[in-house]
Amino acid sequence: MTTPSNTFVINADEVEIDRNTLLGQGGFGDVYRGSWGGHTVAIKVLLRGIPPKLLQQEVAVWQSLRHPNILEFYGYNSSSDPLFLVSAHKQKGDAREFFDLNPEASRPKLLYEASLGLQHLHRHSVIHGDLKGCNILVDERGTACLSDFGLSRVRELSQSNSVRSMRDKPGGTFPWMAPECMVGATLGNKMSDVYSFGMTIYEVSF
Structure with missing residues (x-):
């Protein structure tokens, strides 16, 4: 393509x-x-x-x-x-769907690949802001790719206007959200991304 x-x-x-x-x-x-x-x-x-x-x-x-x-x-x-x-378009869906259909697939491998993607974002000073299993996509080779991070700056700059959707929460999605994001102390940073990644490890491991 x-x-x-x-x-x-x-x-x-x-x-x-x-x-x-x-x-x-x-x-x-x-x-x-x-x-x-x-x-x-x-x-x-x-x-x-x-x-x-x-x-x-x-x-x-x-x-x-x-x-x-x-x-x-x-x-x-x-x-x-x-x-x-x-x-x-990633044919194998997201991480949760992939492991539901492929229970013997290596979770450590997929999570390691996701961590490399997150590391790359942080090296370029980009915060994901909503890391969770459904935002880790899997291609036909079983490789993980991070998605849904591209509007992080839009999210941050639009909190005070009509662009903010009722579906959007500052700093991500509550079950994966760092405590400081829950109380509104920050919209997200590298540390809150790491917290969300830890919750994602828990999510896809069981």
Whole structure:
């Protein structure tokens, strides 16, 4: 598949979104299976109200984070309604789904790969902010990739306006959230990401 060397704009008429195949939900939109250029992709349809300029800044961060354990980004659209992001589609689903279907698969291996992805984010001063089993995707080779971190800056900068969704909670999702995030002391940092990763280890180990 053609992938961009710079932030890549995808026109709305270039993609097909399968609204009947919901892959996941997040605080800023829903992820559907779709197609682009004859390939199966994941398309995150964003909620209304996210400023396009803010989206473009965040997209630039995601596009620069090339790593085997980071979900590959293909492009975005900021000129149509709704806005959307296009990324790789991981055929084995998320970590929880993968282990449900493959109980003998190595949990330490997958978690180690996820930790490498998290380390890469932190080296580039990017906070995931919502790390949990359903945000660790698994490709056809059984390799882990972190997802749903790309809107971390959007989340932080939009707390005081209408973009904040009722589905979004500062600092992540409560069962995985560090105590300091629960009380509103921080929206998230490297230490809270590590706490969430520890909760994710517990989540997928049983």
